Amino acid sequence: MNFLNPLFLLSLLAVAVPLLIHIFSRRRVPEVPFSTLRFLRRSDRRSMKRVNLRRLLLLLLRMLGVMLVALAFARPVMRGGLAALFPVAGSKAVCILLDRSYSMRVEADEGQVFSQAAVRVRQVVDHLGKQDEVALLLFDESQETLYGSERFDRDVLLGSLGEIVPSWRGTDLREAVSAGRAFLRKSRHETKELFIISDFQRSGIGRRTRVPAHPERAFLVPVRPGPGANVSIETVLTPRAALHGGEVARLSILLRNNAEHKKARFPLEIMIDGSRIIEKEIEIPPGGTREESVGFPVEKTGWIEGKVRKRSDRLPADDERYFTLRVREKMNVLLISGDKGFYLEQALCPGGVEGDISLRRKDWADFTSADLDRAEAVVLGPGGGALRRDAGFIERFVRSGGKALVFVLPELEPLVRLLGGASPRIEFRLMETGFLTIEKPHGRPDLLLPFNAADIDALVRVKFRRAAAVTGVPAEAVLLRFDTGTPFIWEKSLGSGHVVFTAIDPVPEAGGLTLSPYFLPLVQQLLLATGPELPPDEGAVVGNAVTWEGPFTAEPLCRMPGGEMLKPRMDGVRRGKGSHPGGGERTLLIPPPESPGFITIIDGQNVAGRVAVNIDSRKESDLDCLGGEEAADSLGLENFLVIEEGDNLAAGIATAREGREISVLLILAAIAVFVLELVIAQRKHDAAEESRDVG
Amino acid sequence: MTARETRLSEFLRPEVVSRLANMDLRARLIVEGFIAGLHRSPYHGFSVEFAEFRQYNAGESARNVDWKIYAKTDRYYVRVFEDETNLNATLLLDRSASMDFTSGGVTKLRYATLLCAALSYLMIRQRDAVGLAVFDERVETLIPHRSVRRHLLHLLRTLDDLTPGSRTAISRALHEMADRIRRRGLVVLISDLMDDPESIMNGLKHFRHRGHEIVIFHILDPIELSLDYRGEVRFVDRETGEKLRAQPWFLKKDYVRNVHDWISWLELRCKENAIDYNKITTETTFDQALVNYLNKRRRLR
Numbered sequence: 001m002n003f004l005n006p007l008f009l010l011s012l013l014a015v016a017v018p019l020l021i022h023i024f025s026r027r028r029v030p031e032v033p034f035s036t037l038r039f040l041r042r043s044d045r046r047s048m049k050r051v052n053l054r055r056l057l058l059l060l061l062r063m064l065g066v067m068l069v070a071l072a073f074a075r076p077v078m079r080g081g082l083a084a085l086f087p088v089a090g091s092k093a094v095c096i097l098l099d100r101s102y103s104m105r106v107e108a109d110e111g112q113v114f115s116q117a118a119v120r121v122r123q124v125v126d127h128l129g130k131q132d133e134v135a136l137l138l139f140d141e142s143q144e145t146l147y148g149s150e151r152f153d154r155d156v157l158l159g160s161l162g163e164i165v166p167s168w169r170g171t172d173l174r175e176a177v178s179a180g181r182a183f184l185r186k187s188r189h190e191t192k193e194l195f196i197i198s199d200f201q202r203s204g205i206g207r208r209t210r211v212p213a214h215p216e217r218a219f220l221v222p223v224r225p226g227p228g229a230n231v232s233i234e235t236v237l238t239p240r241a242a243l244h245g246g247e248v249a250r251l252s253i254l255l256r257n258n259a260e261h262k263k264a265r266f267p268l269e270i271m272i273d274g275s276r277i278i279e280k281e282i283e284i285p286p287g288g289t290r291e292e293s294v295g296f297p298v299e300k301t302g303w304i305e306g307k308v309r310k311r312s313d314r315l316p317a318d319d320e321r322y323f324t325l326r327v328r329e330k331m332n333v334l335l336i337s338g339d340k341g342f343y344l345e346q347a348l349c350p351g352g353v354e355g356d357i358s359l360r361r362k363d364w365a366d367f368t369s370a371d372l373d374r375a376e377a378v379v380l381g382p383g384g385g386a387l388r389r390d391a392g393f394i395e396r397f398v399r400s401g402g403k404a405l406v407f408v409l410p411e412l413e414p415l416v417r418l419l420g421g422a423s424p425r426i427e428f429r430l431m432e433t434g435f436l437t438i439e440k441p442h443g444r445p446d447l448l449l450p451f452n453a454a455d456i457d458a459l460v461r462v463k464f465r466r467a468a469a470v471t472g473v474p475a476e477a478v479l480l481r482f483d484t485g486t487p488f489i490w491e492k493s494l495g496s497g498h499v500v501f502t503a504i505d506p507v508p509e510a511g512g513l514t515l516s517p518y519f520l521p522l523v524q525q526l527l528l529a530t531g532p533e534l535p536p537d538e539g540a541v542v543g544n545a546v547t548w549e550g551p552f553t554a555e556p557l558c559r560m561p562g563g564e565m566l567k568p569r570m571d572g573v574r575r576g577k578g579s580h581p582g583g584g585e586r587t588l589l590i591p592p593p594e595s596p597g598f599i600t601i602i603d604g605q606n607v608a609g610r611v612a613v614n615i616d617s618r619k620e621s622d623l624d625c626l627g628g629e630e631a632a633d634s635l636g637l638e639n640f641l642v643i644e645e646g647d648n649l650a651a652g653i654a655t656a657r658e659g660r661e662i663s664v665l666l667i668l669a670a671i672a673v674f675v676l677e678l679v680i681a682q683r684k685h686d687a688a689e690e691s692r693d694v695g
Numbered sequence: 696m697t698a699r700e701t702r703l704s705e706f707l708r709p710e711v712v713s714r715l716a717n718m719d720l721r722a723r724l725i726v727e728g729f730i731a732g733l734h735r736s737p738y739h740g741f742s743v744e745f746a747e748f749r750q751y752n753a754g755e756s757a758r759n760v761d762w763k764i765y766a767k768t769d770r771y772y773v774r775v776f777e778d779e780t781n782l783n784a785t786l787l788l789d790r791s792a793s794m795d796f797t798s799g800g801v802t803k804l805r806y807a808t809l810l811c812a813a814l815s816y817l818m819i820r821q822r823d824a825v826g827l828a829v830f831d832e833r834v835e836t837l838i839p840h841r842s843v844r845r846h847l848l849h850l851l852r853t854l855d856d857l858t859p860g861s862r863t864a865i866s867r868a869l870h871e872m873a874d875r876i877r878r879r880g881l882v883v884l885i886s887d888l889m890d891d892p893e894s895i896m897n898g899l900k901h902f903r904h905r906g907h908e909i910v911i912f913h914i915l916d917p918i919e920l921s922l923d924y925r926g927e928v929r930f931v932d933r934e935t936g937e938k939l940r941a942q943p944w945f946l947k948k949d950y951v952r953n954v955h956d957w958i959s960w961l962e963l964r965c966k967e968n969a970i971d972y973n974k975i976t977t978e979t980t981f982d983q984a985l986v987n988y989l990n991k992r993r994r995l996r
Contacts, residue, residue, distance in 0.1 A: 029940060034930040035793040035803070035919060036889045037939050039953040040946060051942045 007646050008074040015070070018062035022055075054680065061677040068670035072663040075647075091131035093187035095180040095216075096124055099198035100164065101140040101171040102317045103620035106199075106225035114166045117197045117223045121161060123649045124195050124221075128152050135183045136161065139176035140169035141543055148183070168317065168542040168595050170619035171204025177635055184216050192216035199223055200631040202624045218640040220628040221649065225314065229259030231266065231284065232318035232621035236308050236614075237536035242326040243298055244356055244528055249325050252536060253292045253308055257284035258622045270294055271307040282310070301329040303610040305598055318617035322596060323539060324610045330358040333527060334375040336367050336390075338383020343514050344407075344506045347523040348379065356528060369393040377403035377527055382506060385411045391418045399495025405526050406501045408468040419499045420492060423472040435463035435511070438488055439481040446529045447479055447489065450521045459518050464511035468503045479530070491530055500530045539612035546590040546599060546611055554604035558590050561597025561613050568601075749773050782823040783840050783880030785907075786811050787872060788857075791831040792934040793889040795859035797977065798918035806977045807885045807914050808854050810984055814883060815854075817985065819847040826876075827853060830868035831860030837875070862934045865890040869898025879906040883988070887914050888961065889934075896964050903968055910971040912984060913961065917976045922950045 003009060034040070098121055104114040121136070128134055135148040136157055146164065147157040177196065184192040194216045198204075237252040257264040263285055270278040277296055284290045298304060304325040312319050335345055341361070349359040362371050364384030372378065378394060395418055398404050408416050410428045417424070440460045441448065448456060469486045480488040482503070489502045506523075508514045513522075540546040548568075558568050571587040593599060593613040601609040626634065628642030643652035751760055751771035764772045788811050794804035801809075811827070818825045824840035827850055838853060865886060876882070882902050888895055888911075902909055918924075924943035931938050943950075958974060965972035973987045 029927050029929045031931050031938070032924065032928045033796065033933050035796040035887060035916070035933055037930055037932045037935075037937055038889075039950050039957070040922075040930055040939055040941060051945050 003074040003076050003648065003651065005073060005075045005644070005647055008070065011070040011073055012067060015063050015067045018059060018066060022059050058677055058680055061673055061680070065670045065673040065677065068666045068673060072666035072670065075663050076666070091129060091133070091189055092191035092193055093133040093184050093189040094124075094128055094193045094195065095135045095137060095183045096121055096195045097137050097139055097176050097180045097197065098146075098164075099140070099171060099173070099176075099196075099204075100138045100166045101201070101204065101620060102166060102168050102615050103171070103199055103201050103225070103315065103623060104166040104223075105317045106230075106315045106623065108224075108226045108314075112166070113199060113223050113225055117221075118161060118164070120197045120221050120223060120649060122158065124197075124219075124653070125154055125157060127650065127653050128154070133187050133189055135180075137176065137180055137183070138164060138167075139172070139179070140167045141172045141175075142169070143176055143179045168615045170543075170616055171198070171201050173198060173200070173204045173631075174206060174635065177637075181216065194218045195221060196631075197221045197223065198631075199225060199623075200626045200628070201620045202626050203619050203622075205626060205631060205634045216639070218632065218637045219653065220632055220637075220640055220642045222625070222628050222631075222642070222645060224625060224645055225623050229257070229262045229264060230313055230315045230318070230621055230623050231255060231257050231259075231264045231310065232315070232617040233308055233310060233321045234289075234318075234617050234621075235538055236321045236323045236612075237538055238323045238325055238612075240537040242328040244328055244331075248295045249298045250293060250295045251306075251308070251323065253294065253321075255282060255284060255290045255292065255310075256621065257286060257288055257290075259286050261286050266311045268292065268308065268310050270296065271309065272296075273300075273305060298325060298327045301327045303327075303607055305610060305612075315621060315623065317615055318621045320596070321614050321617075322598060322612040324537075324598065324612045326609075328356075330354060330356060331527060332374055332376045333357050333359050333379060334371055334377070335359060335361045335379045335381055336364055336371075337361070337379075337381030338364055338411075340383035340507055341381040343508070343519070344379065344381045344523065347506070347520045348527075350520060355524075357524065364390070367393075372397045372402070375402065377405065379405045379407075379527070380412055380415060381407055382409050382411065385414075388414070391415045395419060395494070398497035398499055401496040403497060403527070403530075404499045405523075406499060407506060408470060408501055408503050409505060416501065419494060420473075420501060425471045427469045428466075429469050430466045431464075435465050436467055436482045436484060437461060437463060439483045439485075441480060445479060447522075447525050449529060450525065451518070455518065459516075459522075462512045462516055462518065464513065466505050466510040468505075470501075470503065489526065498530065500526050502526060539614055540593065540599065541616045542594065542596060542613055543592050543616075545592050546613075548588040548590060548601055548609055548611065550586070550588075550601075550603075550608055552586055552603045552608060556588060556608060557602045558588070559600040559602065560591075561593050561595045561599065566591065782818075782821075783826070783876075783878050784814075784818050784823050785826045785828065785840070785872065785876055785880060785882045786814060787868070787882060787884045787886070788827065788829045788854075789831070789863065789865065789884075789886030789888075790829050790835070790857055790860045791863035791887075791889070792859055792861055793863055794887055794914070796916055796919075796933055798916050800977055803887050803914045803916055803977055804857070804859055806975075807912070808857055810912060810914075810975075810981060811885055812851055812854050813981055813985060814988060815847060815850045817988070819844065819850075824880075825850060828868070828872050829853075829857060830865075830872075832862055832864040832867065834868050834871050835860060840878075840880075863890045866894035866898040869895070870901050873898070873901040873905055873907075876905070876907070880908070881910065882907045883910045883912065885912045885914060887919075892957065892961060892964075895961075896968070899965075899970055900968060903970070908971075909968075910988060911965060911973060912987075913958075913972065913974045915974065915976050917978055920951070920954060920976070922947045 826840040829836040
C-alpha cells in the first residue's frame with residue numbers, strides 16, 4: 001500500500017482526541033451529595049462492569065472512526081489483489097510537458113522551482129519502459145521538443161534535460177497541451193499518457209474552453225512557488241526622441257507589489273553603463289502599483305545602455321529592466337537665406353564654431369534639392385524669395401520626416417502659406433510708433449528651458465518694431481505670443497515632419513531681439529527643443545520579433561542579448577523618395593530575442609541603434625497559480641489525476657495505472673463506524689430514558 | 696375538593712410554609728389552614744375542640760346528634776365538643792446528617808421540623824401534653840411533656856434552632872427514649888429511617904412493649920425514590936462522606952426496586968406490630984400528614 005499524501009498520516013495523532021476527551025470527561029464528573037449510598041452500592045456492583053464495557057466499546061469505535069478518516073486523507077493506494085482489476089498495457093505513448101516559462105525561475109526553499117520540476121520529470125521517467133514511445137516537450141509561449149523517440153532511452157532524455165534552464169517568456173499552456181496531444185494522436189500505442197509539469201500560472205491558461213473527448217490520461221503535476229511576496233518592475237519608459245547632450249533624460253518606471261497583504265520597501269537603482277547613478281527608497285502598499293519618475297542629465301553622446309534594478313526577491317527575473325537612451329551629437333542644419341541671413345547664421349553657429357548644430361549655408365539663388373540630402377533640419381531665413389520649385393522640395397523634405405524653421409517674412413509668404421496651410425492670414429507690419437513685446441508665458445515651456453526667471457523677464461521686455469501679425473493659427477499650436485495676442489512662435493506637423501514658424505525678423509532694424517543675448521539660445525531652441533511629442537519607448541519584449549527602421553550604409557548586423565551575431569532580414573522597400581538622409585529608410589526584421597539585454601544594430605563600423613529587451617513581467621509576476629483540479633477544468637481535461645507537491649508521484653502513477661485509491665472506501669467505513677457508535681450511544685440514551693420512566 | 700380548599704391546600708405546601716420566618720407563624724399557618732380545610736372536608740367531625748352546631752350528614756354516626764335541638768326544631772344537628780383527653784404525646788425527631796438532604800425543595804430535616812411544629816401546635820391546642828426528643832446518634836435534646844400554651848413556644852423555639860447532626864443511630868435513641876418515658880402515650884417518630892431496619896424495628900417494639908402507640912412519619916425526598924439524575928455523577932454520602940461514582944440511569948432500575956423492597960418491608964413489619972406507618976415525601980402538603988395523625992388520634996380516643 002502507498003500513500004499519495006503521506007504527510008496526512010500525521011493526522012493519525014487525532015486518534016488520541018477521543019481518548020483525551022474520555023479521560024478529561026472522567027475527571028469532570030460532578031459530585032452530588034446523597035442521603036445514603038446503601039441502596040446504590042448494592043446496585044452498583046452489578047452494573048458498573050457493563051457500563052464500563054459499553055463505554056470502552058464506544059471509545060474504541062470513535063478512535064477507529066477517526067483513524068479511518070485520517071487514513072482516508074492520506075489517500076492510500078491499494079495494489080496487489082486489486083491490481084488484477086486494472087490490467088496494464090504492455091507499452092504506451094507518454095508525452096511529458098515541462099513548463100520552462102520565466103515564472104519557473106522563482107526561488108523556493110528547495111531551490112528554483114524549475115529544478116523541482118526537473119526532479120518530477122526524472123520521477124516520471126523512472127516509470128517508463130524501453131518499449132514506450134516518449135516525448136519531452138519544453139513549453140513557454142512556444143513549444144520545443146527536447147526529446148522524442150519511439151524507443152525510449154532514459155539516459156539520453158535525462159542527459160538533454162540536465163542542460164535546460166528556464167526561458168524568459170510567459171506561458172501558453174493551452175497550446176502546449178495541444179502540441180502534446182498532437183504527439184499522442186500520432187502514436188500507434190493504445191495507452192496514452194500526458195504529464196503536465198507546471199506551476200499552472202493563471203495567465204498562461206486563459207479562459208475555459210471545451211475540447212473534444214480525449215483518449216489520453218492526463219497527470220497534472222503542479223510545482224508551486226510557495227507563499228511569499230514578489231515585487232516586479234513592469235515597465236521602464238524612456239523618451240522616444242533623441243536627446244541632446246546636457247539634456248535631462250526622464251524615465252517613467254512602473255513597479256507593482258504583487259503581495260496581497262505585505263507592504264514592500266526596497267531601494268531602486270538606476271545604472272548607466274554599469275555605474276549606479278541614482279538610488280531611491282521605494283515603498284508600495286500591498287497589491288498596489290507605484291509609478292516613479294526619475295530624471296538625470298545625459299552628458300555622453302551616442303547610445304546609452306541603462307538598467308533599472310531592485311533588490312532580488314523570490315522571482316529575480318522581474319527585478320531588473322533594461323533601457324536605452326540616444327543622445328545625439330550634432331544636428332545637421334541647412335540655412336537657406338539671402339544677404340540678410342548674417343545674424344541668423346551667427347546665432348546658429350556663433351563665430352563659426354559648431355556646438356550642437358552642424359551648419360551649412362546656402363543662398364536662395366543657389367539652392368537645389370541635393371542640398372537637403374544630409375540635412376536633418378532646414379532654416380528658411382530672410383534675404384531672398386523662394387521659388388515655387390524650392391517650396392516643393394522643402395515641403396517634400398518635411399513630409400518625409402525633416403524639420404523646418406520658417407521665419408515669417410514678406411519674401412517667404414508663398415512658402416509660409418504652402419507649409420502653414422491656407423487659413424493663416426498674414427499681415428506684415430512696421431510700427432510707426434510704439435512697439436510689440438512678447439507676452440509672458442505661464443510656467444516655463446520646454447522652448448525656454450535654458451532661460452531662468454530673470455532671463456524670461458528680460459526677454460518679455462524686448463521691443464519689436466517690425467513683425468508679422470498672423471491670425472487663424474489654432475491656439476494649441478502657439479508656443480509664445482505677442483502682447484497683442486498674435487502668435488510669436490507656433491508649430492505644425494506636416495506628414496512625418498515638423499515645421500516651426502516664428503514672427504521674428506532676424507535683422508537689428510526689426511527690434512531689439514537680434515542684438516540681445518537671448519537671440520542665440522532662442523533660435524537654437526527653436527530647432528532643438530521643438531518637435532512632435534512621440535510616445536515613450538518601452539523597448540522590445542523577449543519572444544517578440546523586433547523591427548528597426550533606419551538608413552544603412554552597409555549590410556547591417558545584429559548582436560543579440562546572448563552575444564550571438566546574426567544578419568537580420570530587410571524588407572527591401574525604400575520609403576521616402578525625398579532627399580532625406582541615406583536617400584530613404586529600410587526596415588530591419590530582427591528575430592525574437594530569447595533573453596533580456598540589448599540588441600545592438602551595427603551598420604558597417606558604426607552602431608546604428610540599440611534596443612533594450614525585457615521580459616513581459618505583466619504576465620506572470622503576480623505568481624497567481626491555479627490548483628491542479630482548476631487547471632484541468634480550464635484546460636477541458638476530463639480523464640486526469642492531480643499529483644500534488646507532497647504526493648508520492650510513483651504512487652500516483654501506480655494509482656492510475658494499476659492501483660486503486662481507497663480513500664472513498666475508508667470514508668464509507670468511517671461513516672459505518674460512526675453510525676454504529678451512534679446506535680450504541682442511542683441505546684444507552686434509550687436505556688436512560690427507560691430508567692427515567694421507571695422512576 | 697373545592698376551589699377554596701385547593702387554595703388552603705396551597706398554603707400548606709412545604710415550600711410555602713418554609714418561607715415564613717417565625718416558627719410560631721408557620722405552625723399556626725399549617726394547623727389553622729388545615730382546620731379551616733377540615734370544616735369543608737369529609738374529615739369534619741373529629742375536630743380538635745368544640746366549635747359549633749352543624750347539620751347532620753347522612754351516614755354519619757348518630758352519637759353526636761343534639762337531640763334537644765332536634766326536639767325544638769325537628770332538625771338534626773350535630774354538636775361538636777372540645778376533646779378533653781389528656782394524652783402524653785412524644786415527638787421523636789431525627790436530625791441526622793442524612794436528613795439534611797434535598798433535591799431542590801425543602802430539606803427532609805426542614806420538612807420534619809415544620810411537621811413537628813404543626814403537630815405540637817395541634818396537640819397543645821387539644822390540651823395534650825407534648826414532649827420532644829431530638830436525636831441523631833443519641834438523644835441530643837429532650838423537652839419533657841407539658842400541655843400549656845407557653846410550652847408550645849418553648850417547643851417551637853427549640854425546633855427553630857435545630858441544626859443537622861451527625862450519623863444516625865435510631866435504634867439506640869429509641870431504646871433510650873423507651874426507657875425514659877414512663878407514662879404510656881403516643882410516640883410520633885419523624886425520620887428518614889436511614890439505619891438498619893431490623894434494629895429500628897427492635898427499638899419500636901421496645902415502645903410497644905411499654906404500651907405506647909406509635910406513629911411513624913417516614914420522610915423521604917422524591918429523588919430518593921426515583922434516583923432521577925442525568926449523566927455520570929459521583930455520589931457523596933451525607934453521613935459518612937463516602938463517595939461512589941456511578942451512572943444513575945444504569946443503576947436506577949435496581950435502586951428503585953431496592954428502595955421499594957425496603958419500604959415494603961418497613962410497612963409490613965409496622966403493620967405486624969400495630970404501628971402506624973406513613974411514608975411522606977417532602978413534596979407532600981402538610982394537611983395529608985396531619986390527617987394521618989388525626990386518624991390515629993381518633994382511634995386512640
